[in-house]
Amino acid sequence: GNSVTQMEGPVTLSEEAFLTINCTYTATGYPSLFWYVQYPGEGLQLLLKATKADDKGSNKGFEATYRKETTSFHLEKGSVQVSDSAVYFCALSLSGGSYIPTFGRGTSLIVHP
Amino acid sequence: DTAVSQTPKYLVTQMGNDKSIKCEQNLGHDTMYWYKQDSKKFLKIMFSYNNKELIINETVPNRFSPKSPDKAHLNLHINSLELGDSAVYFCASSQAQGITEAFFGQGTRLTVV
Numbered sequence: 001g002n003s004v005t006q007m008e009g010p011v012t013l014s015e016e017a018f019l020t021i022n023c024t025y026t027a028t029g030y031p032s033l034f035w036y037v038q039y040p041g042e043g044l045q046l047l048l049k050a051t052k053a054d055d056k057g058s059n060k061g062f063e064a065t066y067r068k069e070t071t072s073f074h075l076e077k078g079s080v081q082v083s084d085s086a087v088y089f090c091a092l093s094l095s096g097g098s099y100i101p102t103f104g105r106g107t108s109l110i111v112h113p
Numbered sequence: 114d115t116a117v118s119q120t121p122k123y124l125v126t127q128m129g130n131d132k133s134i135k136c137e138q139n140l141g142h143d144t145m146y147w148y149k150q151d152s153k154k155f156l157k158i159m160f161s162y163n164n165k166e167l168i169i170n171e172t173v174p175n176r177f178s179p180k181s182p183d184k185a186h187l188n189l190h191i192n193s194l195e196l197g198d199s200a201v202y203f204c205a206s207s208q209a210q211g212i213t214e215a216f217f218g219q220g221t222r223l224t225v226v
């Protein structure tokens with residue numbers, strides 16, 4: 001079956017530190033890959049996506065590259081801010097009649113001033 | 114305009130009661146979902162509907178019954194509420210065809226006392 005594995009959190013960083021959140025996946029076929037962010041008290045919102053191998057998704061200073069050879073989609077940001085504190089979810093989706101998005105367990109990020 | 118809206122945002126009720134959560138999307142999407150998020154932020158798919166028809170029904174007690182009067186609405190009715198039903202419930206939607214992201218509502222925090 002399809003699955004997404006994320007590093008466990010919480011990840012605690014100081015402002016302006018470099019961020020990496022690891023994500024690996026297992027899928028039958030060729031999935032699209034996503035990172036979603038959930039701020040406190042809100043629903044999930046799309047942060048970035050990549051639809052094929054070697055694509056790089058980017059948004060708000062965050063980046064992730066679709067690595068088919070390592071089945072990975074790690075999230076990175078060069079300099080985090082306090083406002084980046086949230087829960088980050090890696091997800092995959094496949095086309096098909098019974099398509100549903102598959103989410104990782106989420107990684108909480110806490111950024112201190 | 115809110116793309117996916119859920120009501121109510123908060124719901125506190127006693128064990129044994131019956132309650133409903135409503136969801137509407139104005140994105141013209143064909144597919145809608147209900148997810149349950151536990152206290153550790155884990156997202157579990159409950160139901161998926163495509164064009165008003167149920168296509169996914171994960172292992173969920175039959176006290177939970179989704180209803181889709183049209184493809185823009187997917188409501189969740191819960192009978193005989195139990196303490197373990199306390200969680201945040203998210204409605205989401207996406208295009209049925211192709212590999213696209215899901216759009217989430219703000220969530221309904223259900224507390225059963």
